[in-house]
Amino acid sequence: MKKIMAILGLSATVVLAHTPLMSCFDNMDGTITCEAGFSDGSSASGVEFRIEQDGEVIFQGKFDSFSEVTFEKPDGKYTAVMDAGEGHRVRLSSSDIF
16 A cells, blocks of 8 residues: 555656746847746746856846746847756757747
8 A cells, every 4th residue: 555655646746747948039129038837837927037148147037927028139149047946947048049
């Protein structure tokens, strides 16, 4: 019986797990918008967001009530980071934003 309970406990953990998701797009007006959420349908509202360039944070904010954040497009290469905590970070290179 204990083995069955342990297996059920592990199954529940897997079912409750959620993967962070983020996509960003160029608004063609000098700004970039990133949208985020989780694979279980959870909102990313209030989740930390930052732009890193050359090892420095050049923009920091949080996803709004629509799970979006918009920022001015930096010159050069940069990385957009959704940071919902350990194991829940998404990094997107500027070369992957269209």
